[in-house]
Amino acid sequence: xxxxxxxxxxxxxxxxxxxxxxxxxxxxxxxxxxxxxxxxxxxxxxxxxxxxxxxxxxxxxxxxxxxxxxxxxxxxxxxxxxxxxxxxxxxxxxxxxxxxxxxxxxxxxxxxxxxxxxxxxxxxxxxxxxxxxxxxxxxxxxxxxxxxxxxxxxxxxxxxxxxxxxxxxxxxxxxxxxxxxxxxxxxxxxxxxxxxxxxxxxxxxxxxxxxxxxxxxxxxxxxxxxxxxxxxxxxxxxxxxxxxxxxxxxxxxxxxxxxxxxxxxxxxxxxxxxxxxxxxxxxxxxxxxxxxxxxxxxxxxxxxxxxxxxxxxxxxxxxxxxxxxxxxxxxxxxxxxxxxxxxxxxxxxxxxxxxxxxxxxxxxxxxxxxxxxxxxxxxxxxxxxxxxxxxxxxxxxxxxxxxxxxxxxxxxxxxxxxxxxxxxxxxxxxxxxxxxxxxxxxxxxxxxxxxxxxxxxxxxxxxxxxxxxxxxxxxxxxxxxxxxxxxxxxxxxxxxxxxxxx
Amino acid sequence: xxxxxxxxxxxxxxxxxxxxxxxxxxxxxxxxxxxxxxxxxxxxxxxxxxxxxxxxxxxxxxxxxxxxxxxxxxxxxxxxxxxxxxxxxxxxxxxxx
Numbered sequence: 001x002x003x004x005x006x007x008x009x010x011x012x013x014x015x016x017x018x019x020x021x022x023x024x025x026x027x028x029x030x031x032x033x034x035x036x037x038x039x040x041x042x043x044x045x046x047x048x049x050x051x052x053x054x055x056x057x058x059x060x061x062x063x064x065x066x067x068x069x070x071x072x073x074x075x076x077x078x079x080x081x082x083x084x085x086x087x088x089x090x091x092x093x094x095x096x097x098x099x100x101x102x103x104x105x106x107x108x109x110x111x112x113x114x115x116x117x118x119x120x121x122x123x124x125x126x127x128x129x130x131x132x133x134x135x136x137x138x139x140x141x142x143x144x145x146x147x148x149x150x151x152x153x154x155x156x157x158x159x160x161x162x163x164x165x166x167x168x169x170x171x172x173x174x175x176x177x178x179x180x181x182x183x184x185x186x187x188x189x190x191x192x193x194x195x196x197x198x199x200x201x202x203x204x205x206x207x208x209x210x211x212x213x214x215x216x217x218x219x220x221x222x223x224x225x226x227x228x229x230x231x232x233x234x235x236x237x238x239x240x241x242x243x244x245x246x247x248x249x250x251x252x253x254x255x256x257x258x259x260x261x262x263x264x265x266x267x268x269x270x271x272x273x274x275x276x277x278x279x280x281x282x283x284x285x286x287x288x289x290x291x292x293x294x295x296x297x298x299x300x301x302x303x304x305x306x307x308x309x310x311x312x313x314x315x316x317x318x319x320x321x322x323x324x325x326x327x328x329x330x331x332x333x334x335x336x337x338x339x340x341x342x343x344x345x346x347x348x349x350x351x352x353x354x355x356x357x358x359x360x361x362x363x364x365x366x367x368x369x370x371x372x373x374x375x376x377x378x379x380x381x382x383x384x385x386x387x388x389x390x391x392x393x394x395x396x397x398x399x400x401x402x403x404x405x406x407x408x409x410x411x412x413x414x415x416x417x418x419x420x421x422x423x424x425x426x427x428x429x430x431x432x433x434x435x436x437x438x439x440x441x442x443x444x445x446x447x448x449x450x451x452x453x454x455x456x457x458x459x460x461x462x463x464x465x466x467x468x469x470x471x472x473x474x475x476x477x478x479x480x481x482x483x484x485x486x487x488x489x490x491x492x493x494x495x496x497x498x499x500x501x502x
Numbered sequence: 503x504x505x506x507x508x509x510x511x512x513x514x515x516x517x518x519x520x521x522x523x524x525x526x527x528x529x530x531x532x533x534x535x536x537x538x539x540x541x542x543x544x545x546x547x548x549x550x551x552x553x554x555x556x557x558x559x560x561x562x563x564x565x566x567x568x569x570x571x572x573x574x575x576x577x578x579x580x581x582x583x584x585x586x587x588x589x590x591x592x593x594x595x596x597x598x599x
Contacts (some may be wrong), residue, residue, distance in 0.1 A: 034527055100580065102573055102577040102578065102580065102581070139553075147565055184518075194558075195556065195558055208556075238560075238563045239556065239560065301546065304542065304546055305544050307541075307543045308543065310539075318517060325518070326583060327529070327582070328581070328588050328590055329582060329583075330581065330583065334593065335593070338591075338592055341592070343519065343520035346519045347520035347521070355525075356532060356536075359508075359510065360536060362535055363515040363537075366513065366516060376544075376548060377543065379552070380543055380546055381553075382553065383551055415535070416570055420536075457593075463558070500593055
């Protein structure tokens with residue numbers, strides 16, 4: 001048996017269900033490791049050790065009584081924009097203060113019911129707005145592969161926790177790339193399901209037509225297990241879909257025979273630098289080697305993705321974040337009257353990026369500008385979604401980069417728009433609501449560094465194509481094993497040395 | 503204002519966010535830059551397409567009108583900055599003395 005913290009979710013559940021080890025032992029080993037490593041990584045905002053041990057004992061009792069749980073004893077890190085009853089939930093913002101969630105998000109409840117252990121709540125860009133975790137008002141998270149670099153965002157805490165073996169599954173949320181980009185930066189798998197597959201009940205809303213919860217894991221199989229646990233219609237979320245979804249964990253395949261993989265013409269002509277271009281060329285060649293047929297497809301409007309997204313998402317956020325007014329939860333800065341109380345509370349409680357987005361969104365929705373901005377963006381969204389639909393006439397899965405660069409240095413992106421460009425490849429997919437997964441695909445030297453950093457390939461399927469998508473991603477992962485080339489460098493324990501695995 | 507298009511003070515008032523002069527300058531310039539990039543959308547001909555609010559076909563969701571338990575009042579109020587007699591307490595809104 002691998003060390004308790006290094007096992008995959010599948011191995012952990014197998015061992016705990018077979019009583020080779022206990023959920024309590026997993027929890028204990030996980031916290032022992034976190035105490036050594038999280039001082040450097042900074043993945044967690046809150047640790048919930050007592051709660052995790054309670055859950056562990058419950059899992060052990062259920063297993064002892066003969067139950068078999070799909071995620072028995074698996075360590076779970078929850079992005080801190082999801083509610084967990086009785087636990088501080090911050091969304092990475094000062095405006096929520098020490099707000100304690102009075103209920104649990106559906107996705108979190110479902111994965112806990114499947115046997116996972118709630119290890120803690122992880123750092124994020126404030127209200128999930130950002131691509132590096134640097135917009136968190138509450139702490140700095142570092143990339144486990146290079147502590148001078150960002151883990152990506154906005155689900156950067158969950159990504160860093162999983163990459164550094166502080167957790168086995170991370171739950172994240174993805175609005176424009178917030179699961180896939182940090183997964184690519186941290187050498188792990190990040191999966192955004194089809195919009196509506198996973199209930200958003202208990203997820204603090206950012207852009208409601210785009211937000212979707214999904215897993216970050218070290219293997220595709222673990223992503224499938226986690227997804228199977230959290231997916232499904234929920235009466236508490238009217239946009240959760242009632243479309244039958246069979247298990248993805250039993251659809252994993254070993255080859256790609258008969259699969260048509262689309263490579264995007266418009267992306268191919270755009271160089272990301274020769275080292276990175278080479279990694280992606282190799283990834284597409286590997287897909288072909290596994291039996292896939294590579295076809296060239298066009299996404300002529302994808303180039304408008306960022307412009308479209310930075311109207312729609314801020315518009316929705318300006319509406320969603322109106323609830324943070326100093327009345328019902330969190331921070332209040334009193335003024336002479338209610339209006340001044342709103343003004344002061346929101347001025348003190350929100351950070352710069354959240355303010356920028358609220359202001360853009362308010363502008364885009366304001367009288368006289370609505371048609372030119374918000375309506376125009378919604379129409380552009382129709383065209384972007386139609387592009388994907390056309391493309392899927394010629395292919396089953398689309399392969400593209402997950403991010404425009406490897407992880408960059410903390411503090412490197414000072415102007416907001418340069419940060420927005422990080423999500424160039426993930427945003428069009430989000431606007432179309434499609435299921436999409438980032439899988440480690442190789443290593444390249446960043447322009448500003450000496451050591452190779454990980455890259456991810458983004459595979460995207462048609463709406464509700466999760467089985468096909470994760471099946472293909474698994475075959476690619478098993479055949480290439482890029483994630484195993486290097487290990488994170490933290491402390492001096494077993495996962496800490498820069499091991500080069502042959 | 504850096505952008506003739508966006509009056510940052512006016513928008514901040516609509517959004518109920520007090521801005522310092524420094525913030526108004528910084529955000530004004532940054533938002534003008536972002537809106538400049540976003541203007542690229544004007545190149546895209548959308549005259550023949552409908553707007554998309556969200557991508558999954560939505561439908562009415564109904565349930566039995568049955569009594570179920572809900573969040574107890576004390577728990578709903580537990581996170582409030584100020585509460586009084588089972589209500590959220592706010593500064594006076596009407597009828598200044």
